[in-house]
Structure formats: C-alpha cells, structure tokens
Amino acid sequence: MTTASRLTRSRTRSAWMFLAPMLVVLLLVAAWPLARTIWFSFTDANLSDMAAAEFIGLANFEYLLTDPDWWQSVRNTLFFTVVSVSIETILGLGIALALNMHMPGRGILRTAVLIPWAIPTIVSAQMWAWMMNDVFGVLNELLILVGFIDQGIAWTANPSTALWAVIMVDVWKTTPFMALLILAGLQMLPSECYEAAKVDGVHPVEVFWKVTLPLLMPALLVAVIFRLLDALRIFDAIYVLTGNNQATMSMSVYARQQLVDFQDVGFGSAASTLLFLTIAIFTTVYLTLARVGSSEGDRA
Amino acid sequence: MSRATRRLLGRIGFYLLMAVIVLYAVFPFYWAIVSSLKPGSEMFRVDFFPPPNLVNYRAIFTEQPFYLNILNSLIVAISVVLLSLALGLLAAFALGRIRFRGRSILLFTILGVSMFPQVAVLSGMFELIRWLGLYNRLPALILSYMIFTLPFTVWVLTTFIRALPKELEEAAIVDGAKPLTIVTKVFLPLLSPALITTGLLAFIAAWNEFLFALTFTLSGEQRTVPVAIALISGASAYELPWGNIMAASVVVTLPLIVLVLFFQRRIVSGLTAGAVKG
DSSP states (O other): OOHHHHHHHHHHHHHHHHHHHHHHHHIIIIIHHHHHHHHHTTBOOBTTBGGGOOBOTTHHHHHHHTOHHHHHHHHHHHHHHHHHHHHHHHHHHHHHHHHHSOOTTHHHHHHHHHHHHHSOHHHHHHHHHHHTOTTTOHHHHHHHHHTSOSSOOOTTTSHHHHHHHHHHHHHHHHHHHHHHHHHHHHHTSOHHHHHHHHHTTOOHHHHIIIIIHHHHHHHHHHHHHHHHHHHHTOOHHHHHHHTTOTTTOOHHHHHHIIIIISOOHHHHHHHHHHHHHHHHHHHHHHHHHHHHHHHHHHHO | OOHHHHHHHHHHHHHHHHHHHHHHHHHHHHHHHHHHTSOGGGTTSOOSSOOOOOHHHHHHHHSSOHHHHHHHHHHHHHHHHHHHHHHHHHHHHHHHHOOOTTHHHHHHHHHHHTTOOGGGGHHHHHHHHHHTTOTTSHHHHHHHHHHHHHHHHHHHHHHHHHHSOTHHHHHHHHTTOOHHHIIIIIIHHHTHHHHHHHHHHHHHHHHHOOHHHHHHOOSTTTOOHHHHHHTOOOSSTTOOOHHHHHHHHHHHHHHHHHHHHHTHHHHHHHHHHHHTOO
16 A cells, blocks of 8 residues: 555545534434424424324324415415515615725725624514504604604504514615625626726626626525525514514414424424425525535635 | 716715615614613603613613523523534534545535524424433523534635645645644634634524524523513513613624624625635
C-alpha cells in the first residue's frame, strides 16, 4: 500500500469520527421522532398513555380527509403561503434593488429593515395585535383619522380580516429576510452586462426586465422556495393572533391542537405526517435546484 | 418639464418611498416602546410622545417570574449555541475538508432536516422527552432545539471552511499534525468570525422558538420568554394587560436589536451563506 492511499484511508476514517457526534444527535432528535410520528399516525395513541397505542391502519387518515376543519386549515395555509410569499417577494425585490444602488442613506435602510427580522415572532405578533386592537388600536385610529373607515375594525376577531392580519404581520417580519437573500443574488451578477447596457443607452426599466430579472431568476427562485417552506409550517403568529380559531387555523395549529389539547396523538400525528409530506415535496424541489447551483463548488 | 427637474422629482419620489419603508419597518417597535411607558389609564389614548412611566416594567418583574423566564431563555439559548457550534465545527471540518464517498448526499440530507416542519416531529419528540424524564425541564428544550440549529450550523460552517485556502492544512499535515489538532489549532482561530456569525444566528433562533417551548414546558417557572409573553393574561380573558405585554416585549427585544445592529454585516453574510450559496 502506498503512503498516499493509507493517508486517504485514515482521513476518511477521521471524517466519520468527526461526523459521528453530530449524526448521533440528529438521528436522536430528527430521524427517530419523525419515524415515531409516522408510526403514531397509524395508531390510536393517546397523550396520557402513548405506550398503549394500537395499530388501526389508515383510519386516522380516512377520518382526516373527511374533516372539514382539516380542509379549512389546508386552505388557510395555502392561501397564507401564496399571498404572503408573493407580497414579500415583490417588496423584498424592491428593497433589494434600492439597497444595491450606491446612494447615500442606504445604511439606514438596511439597518431599519433588519429590525423586524430580529424581533421574535411572538413579540411581533403581540405588537401588531395591540396595534390592531379593535377599540384602542393605533391602526384603526390612523385609518379613521385619514378617513378610510368610519369605525374601528376588529382585525383579528373578524373572520374576513383575520387571515389578512396574520399576513400583515408575516410580511412585516419576513420581507427583510427576503430582501437580504435577493440582495446577495444581485451582488453576484456580473457588472459587464450593465456596463454594456449603459453604453448602449438602454432605459433603466428595460435593463431591469431584460438583464437583471433573467440573471437574478435562479437566486430569486431559491429564495422564494426557501420562504415557501417556511410559510407552509406557520404556527407562532397564528397561535398568538387568533388562537385556535378555525377561520385562521393553519395545518400546524390544527395538528398541535389535536395532539396536545385533544390528546389525540394518533390523529394529530396523521395531520403532521400529511404536512410533512407536503413540505417534503417542496424540499426535494428546492434541494434539486440548490444542488444544480452548487455542483460547481462541489467539484473544487 | 426639463430633464433636470424630472430627475429631481424622481429622486424625491425615490427617497419618499425609502422613508415610507423605513417608517413601516420601525414604527411597530416604536409604538411598543411608547405603549410600554404609559400607565394603565393612559394606555387607551393614542399619544405619540407620552411622559415615560415605568410602572409596567415594574409590574412584569413583580407580578410574575419574568426574570426567571429571561434566565431560562438565556440558559437554553447559550447551551444550544455552544453545543451546536462544537458538534457543527467537527462535522463541518469533515464535510468541508475531507473527500469521502457519500459526502454530497450527507450534506443535502442535513439541509433537508433543516426544512422539517417542527410539528412533524412533535409527537415523537414528546415521547422521547418523557422517556428521558425531561418533560417540563430546560434540557428538553436544549435537546429538541438541535433539530433546527444543528443542520444550519453545519451547513454554514461547511461553506466557510471550504472558502479557506488548502495550503494551510497541507502544511500542518506535512508537519504530522493529527486531524483534531488541525481543527483546534489551524481552523478554530481562522473561523472565529464564522463562529460568531453562526452562533448569533443559532442564539436568535433558540431565543425566539415557541412551539417546542410551549409544548414541552408546563409551569410558569420553566417557561422561556416567548411562551411567557404569549401567555401573559390579565384579570379576565377580555382584558389583556397590554402595558405589561409591551414592556416585556421591549425588554426581550432591545438586546436582540443591539446585537443585530452591532453585527449586521456578519449576520447578513451568514444568512446568505445558509440559503443562496446552498
């Protein structure tokens, strides 16, 4: 055996030794609980005595698919995800373009947009809940002052505005993150294209549609999917703003309510498993995209 | 309209738009501060510059164990940071520096774990925590938070380690250094900026976590800050003590904002290394 290959072998062995602690922890806190949750979804497990669970086949899933409340939570989750991620993408793109311009005052802008990102979701939900208070909230006060409305709206209690209230909080909280991801994409664009466009005297708006946007597409797509995955599992903001209200319940809120409040671990696990499958599909798409993007770095 | 005035108008419009965005980003937190400084009776008047009154701040520390909640959050977040940095650094060295079969698949599996919806592991985690005898105790949170901080830490540190020049390590190998020595003596000092960045992000994630903390703790003394703030209740269900809630919100958010403003460049680079460069 040559020295080089012995060195390679010993390095491979040490690689697995270095990985072992991390892998053990991840198996313990991710793989094992996930496997147990999927198993529970086929049982009648109860929170007070989970060991007594018995296999009942697909009964939980059959019941779940006929429960209108479940379908309401699916609709809420999808509506919330699509609307809030769309708004965040457009706003985030705008802020990123502004941050990317070399103009005075952009440091203030970047600092300002980082503040919502740093605030815990629970805190931002409470802050907005107070601002959206139907009687004493500053939001109603301002809207009445401007003349948009005559009397206060019960933003979080009214079923037709409650989900929009959640979207409002989420947009405020996560647009900065979106802007930063897009900004990173913008900064990686080659400057030659812009110089060429400048020389040719192309209008800035046209430059955006014909040069910036197509070049930015891969980074934008990754950012959007990243946010989609996050939005699909929304729990915190909804729980604080509207509690277990059916009008705004997301899939995560539904699953936790079944699991903890109603103690029905089997049924709750079935709901969790379906949410997991939904997100797993999106994740696969994301990882495929990310892998294509990083294949160059991997070869190095 | 001349070209110059049009350009001037465009610039004014642009700055106006920026001002609106800054106001939109900052106003809710400003409003929380203003509200937290009003005593109960003035709470319900819209008043943008009230004389400061600290009665709400006194209330959150005397009417409930809020200082314990802060202490709990600190213990959990700091333990999570140290544990995930230690495990993550070792793993990132292997993933970033050693070529072995299955490396790429392993890396993407780890990234996949960070996409897990927390609720998907909730019942299994509940069972595990009870079985370990950790229910309603802080180690339950430290352990369960690994599911989201560890994949992220490994991923970002791997990206950073890959960017370091190869020659460093080659010199150490030629000198006969053992892999663990290489990690602690060569990489650790060079990686301290990366460790600060990932540590900060892990700290913020652990400090803000809600679902596990809500589910795996029961008593007020074991709660972390987000759960305590979400569950602050008043004399009746219809009468939330908004002054106390806002005071508590400001207390837990101010240190975070200071951290973020101080480290903003590093946080931005860490966030983007985790997502875009993927």
